Amino acid sequence: MPPPMDPTFEDLFSGRCILVNGPVIVGAGPSGLAVGAGLKQQGVPFVILERARCIASLWQNRTYDRLKLHLPKQFCELPYHPFPKDFPEYPTKHQFIDYLESYARKFEINPRFHESVQSAKFDETCGLWRVKTLSNDNSTIEYICRWLVVATGENAEKVVPEFEGLQEFSGNVLHACDYKSGEAYQGKSVLVVGCGNSGMEVSLDLCHHNAIPSMVVRSSVHVLPREIFGKSTFEFAVKLMKWLPIWVVDKTLVAAARLILGNVEKYGLKRPSTGPLQLKNTEGKTPVLDIGALKKIRSGKIKIVPGIKKFSTGKVELVNGEIHEIDSVILATGYCSNVPSWLKENEFFSRDGFPKSPFPNGWKGKSGIYAVGFTRRGLSGASLDAIRVAQDISKKWQKEMVCNKKCKSHF
Incomplete structure (x- = not known):
């Protein structure tokens, strides 16, 4: 088989x-x-x-205006290019987007935009991947390659649960990915469904714009202070993990949270029996890092309500029988991987769109497939996998180039 062409080579077979x-x-x-x-x-x-x-469409198009990185910048920078020194410890979303755009410019990365992958399948006959895309103008292109890197991440698609009667609800309903600011909700009663970081921060933002938020808490949740003893909670946990087993670190974090935040359970925020780090590792549930929502919950400006039974025109009935009149609903119900919808492979990825092997072994599969951004460890986990993937592919590519040169020299 002749060596593959350069990626800038014009489309073959009528584009x-x-x-x-x-x-x-x-x-x-x-x-x-x-x-x-x-x-x-x-x-x-x-x-x-x-x-x-x-680039970074999740950050550019599907985040609210007040968003800041949840972790200190040193845990969020990408390989080979640190954040500017004048950035704050917790950069804003706009600063992070600027950083990513400067990253792409520095390394001269030019993605092919408006190309949605419809399918990717390994061709056993020729030993190559066939990746089919659909463009905005409905034209299709098939890319043929030796290696495939799946970097669509954990949050590719929004999760929208079904609720009885939601179609009958007369108010505004949107997912948190479409929420930008609470400005339009001033004086309105808003039901926020979900109590993760997004639900907490959307509720807090609504308060800042004089809205009246109620937050649905259906299950248990770990709420931790963003900082412990003047240090980032994440940084504090990372340092402890170097010396102590995870269960000890978890107990330390929960004890520190109770000391700093008090007993959050009396406000309707029940803690899980599994520790925050272990829960993150096993189920991917991220603990909430409080940046002010808890104060609003204590004061009653954010009301905690139980699960939803059904919606009706302008109202919601809760599982405890209460009926509330509401103007809008914001679904802070999370995201999921979209890999199963286009990757025609069932050995490396599971049905939920994550590598079957847990971190740190989920970055490489058979037949030249790789995964980056599925560690459930945020940007730091993605960066570690990206370095591994780039190094592994580089070694194989260099070896194949040497073989191709030797083959040519024989003719």
Whole structure:
């Protein structure tokens, strides 16, 4: 088989097929950019496919205006390029977007935008991946490559649960990914469904805009202070993990949270029996890092309510029988992976769209498939996997180039 063509080579067969001399990376978020940067430094060509019109579309298009990074910047920077020194400890979303755009410019990463991957399948006959995309103009392209990097991440699609009567509700309903600001909700009664970081912060933002939020808490949740003894809670936990087993660190975090935040259970926020770090590792449930919502809950400005039984016109009935009149509903119900919808493979990824092998072994599969951004450990976990993936592909690519040169020299 002749060596693959350069990725910039024009489309073959009437614009329907491109042979890629290197990997295809699906997703131009932080994970995909980090892999691209690593490959660029090794001289490995690649193609990044992105369904949106920009890099980091989750950050640019599906986050609220007041968002800041939950962790200190040193735990959120991508490989080979630190944050600017003048950035605050917790950069805003706009600062983070600026950082990612400067990252793409520095490493000359130019994704192919408006290309939505419809399917990716390994062709056993030729030993190559066939990645089919659909563009905005409904044209299709098939990319053929030796390696496939899945970098669409844990939060590719919003999760919208079904609720009885929601179609009959006369007010505004939107997912948290479409929420930008509480400005339009001033004086309105808003039901926020979900009590994770998004639910807490959306409720807090609504308070800042003089709305009247009620937050649905159906299950237990860990609420931790963002800082403990003047240090980031995450940084504090990381340092303890170097010396202590996870269950001891969990008990320490819960004890510190109770000391700093008090007994949150009396406000309707029941703590899980499993510790925050262990719960994150086993079920992917991130603890809430409080930035002010708890104060509003204590004061009654954010009301905690139980699960939903059904909606009706302008009202919601809760599982405890209470009926509340509400103007709007914001679904802070999370996100999920979309990998099962397009990846035609069932050995490496599970049905829920995550690698079957847990961190730190879920970055590499068989037949040249890799995954970045599925560690449930945020940007720091994605960065670790991106470095591994770029190094592994670079070694294989360099070896194949040497073999191709030797083959050519015999003719």
